[in-house]
Amino acid sequence: MSNIPLSNQNFRNLTESLSLKIKLARKKSRRKIEPISRILKIRPEYLNYIEENKFHMIPGNIYLKSFIKNYATFLKVDISSEMLELKKYLNSPKNELSNIIEKQLKTPRPKVRLLVIISVILLGLIFFVGKLKNSVLLYSTLNNFILLI
Structure with a gap:
């Protein structure tokens, strides 16, 4: 699971904005998640998590950023300002510590x-x-x- 600061209201607003933009763009294009999933090679449940603002369900911050960026690019949605903010939150010292602990737990x-x-x-x-x-x-x-x- 991603190390996302769910308690931060600004972060929640940011993720809600991202989710809504992506969801509306997909619905406007009248595409279903499954075909997009096959094209992007991202599991459908992860695309659903992005649209439902459940970013914490996606394993790893690197995957999260990549999935959001690829999904938005595919749908031709400009999320550059949101991605900059998202990167700030995900690369914060609190998350770096969580990432270090997570890596230590995974290494044999x-x-x-x-x-x-x-x-x-x-x-x-x-x-x-x-x-x-x-x-x-x-x-x-x-x-x-x-x-x-």
Whole structure:
């Protein structure tokens, strides 16, 4: 989910304005969301979220800005001033901190990587030793069989 300051009234006004402009432009063009979604390669639910002013439902601020810009460009809606304001809010220090925390949660820990690597090596050794024992057993069985003949 995007890190959007939902409590800020100015931000809400901005997003409502953006949503309304885009929604009215789509309705005026008499296009449905599904075909636009296929053309833009953006999920229909994300386009709906943009039109319904549910920006917080779109994962990641980068995707949010990109989806809004692409959608508005497709509909030939001028939202340049709104996008500047939106970028200010999304790039605010509060959101930068949230983005850093989000990235830290997503990056795997070095201990986990090390544990996975060690586990793979151990499983490989167990497999190799098992194959080696089977080969020795087969070899000794063949030698005993040859000695009996």
